[in-house]
Amino acid sequence: MTRMDMPPGLLGKLKKLPQLSKMSESFPKPVSSGPVTKVVQKNPTFDGLPILKTWVGDAGRFITLGLVATRHPETGVRNLGVYRMQIVDGQHVIMHWQKHKRGAQHSEISKAKGERIPAAIIIGGEPSTVFSGIAPVPEGLDKYLFSGIVRKKGISTVRCKTIDLEVPANAEIVLEGYVDPADLRDEGPFGDHTGYYTPVEQYPTFTLTGAMHRENPVYLTTVVGKPILEDAYVGKVIERSFLPLIQMFHPEVVDFAMPAAGWFQGMAIISIKKSYPGQAKKVMMGLWGTGQLALTKMFIVVDDDVDVQDINDVIWAITTRADPARDTTIINNTPTDTLDPASPLVNLGSKLGIDATQKTIQEGFTREVQEKVTVDDRTRGLVDSRWSTYGL
Template identity: 75%
Template structure:
């Protein structure tokens, strides 16, 4: 059975020795984040702060700050299972005759099992606040020069204005006052796309900020799923069973019934103000920029909610581990569109959007460049700055092996591709313009004569098999 909510997740983490409780009083203004940065940078446990100055609500953080904790939360060890389930769904054949329909019933029932299920009430509807306010939530100020307190792990629910497909995204929100906050949805994000459609028609867009849910739904909010795939359905794919939802009270949106807190409201395109600065996951303060304002209209919550949060800064912090699961889970989808791809890695130190390394089974000249172009056209990979393509004998997760391939199999003039005036991550501190910069591709595969390599390919240094067998048979006698 999947982990159903934050409380159950805490119990499982604690039982596995992955969580520590802090009973000493702490301040949500800088102190909590300083503790968390020390814990995260030293690969420490999840932390449940139980005594927050001026607040009755405990804080849970670093809950996803290790692969082991993600394995516990998502109840799997091989995260490629998630992407493989999507691939398998796309390959389902529609039945033609009555016997074929009967044969396919088990497969279609699985799809029904993973669909979200609307309920009249749930844990999150235990308390409906008469006077909605951000003031009762221990929202953190993370870094000294941040413009204020920021919600950093809110799952922002919106609905496509034309298709009704639901989205969850994680966008930071700077608190302005008791009922207003900035909505920092970057131009390339799906929530921003929904907002733009509404803005073009002169209307506000409804949104709900979900604080805490089951780990699979939290992961689904972060994951860059294929366009048109409902995020609640994706959560069901991840969990292997559909999530339960409830209707919001003041906006026309459904939210997970097991959420800790739901903040309902709307984003007004006519109310644009300067948001930031904020110490972000690039390791730099992002400067002030104009963003729309979210107005709070309602609050639903559990009787005793837990505030799930995180901090971001120079890698490697908690978001790096979530990024690693995204990397693994979407490998099967990349392989579906590019069958020559063997493996794929996005180094955490490159804040994931900065660099990707791809190994391929090369069959023809120019294939590495073909893969680069294809991946730069796939969803959020369009924002990745650097691609390095290597042969399938190179371990993409071993940076030493990758550097070896770059320095022994690529020529600077022949094997680098630079494309100017391309989309970049809004947070990229190096791009010359906001949202606009360049890409670099490095073809570090072994070149062939068809690719202009006129020399004989040098042979790799390897041990011969008889000598390896001899040493294997005598290894214990060496006393090494």
């Protein structure tokens, strides 16, 4: 659910009650215990976990699919984020949350108050919760609620034993502690999803204070490296799930694709039903101002007769409908993904927009638009009937 308009009048509001009731079923439900509370460790350590060192150049072992739970220090909205964590010793990891991520933003608010921020590392659990941790949901939406919306039933939560946070009761493992924004350590290098080793940078330290887990927990992890790897399939689910949200703000959008080879932040392709001049650039600018899409380096906009999931069709549109001087937009000094290996400065670079839509006379295209080669219905019918005759 991304939108529910409130109708005018008492009768209209009463008619919405069934929808509100369904929404309430998605809210998280606190419980006193759950599968993850079966075993509580008094002297927890990272040493017993099968944490991977994936690539020969990695600085050490990294947790690569832990959901990091934090709570906004002022609003109380809970967040789940996936940030890599380098093992330092049995009680400490380095928390690689980038400037643009909500966990880092929560930490900065706590730092301004002179406080450390409670955090929990959640390993494994229900697919909807793992998806919620990865998904770029709108600002202010509680990730636990989003998980319930995805699964159409609220998740159960339990309180941590050593910190003031709630965690999913059906998790496999929960590692409790706090992040000290003043305790910075060198993190990396690490083979990342861009296909390059990220350079050494300083990030804050997480200290382990407690742990609990199922009786026979499963350690959920993934391998990160040059695409296309496992994370590509999670990214495709996010792409499909968030198309309706994009269409809510930009109703002209027909489809949206983030090719896995572009590590998702590198490139996005958007098809639109064009109805006025300059509309492709309007969509680009709007999406560059929307949440995590602000970090996307390249946007390609095509007409609705182009299949954004077919890269050959997209290349055809670029080469037949875009003029480099007229249809290329470059914007300097914009936010970039911290992991982008090409940006001239960390977190700061440029954007590229390609308008590969068919230009109109209102956009200064004075030539006659050439007719596109297509198969006529009669020929299509003849071919289809022949294939059917031979059982193909």
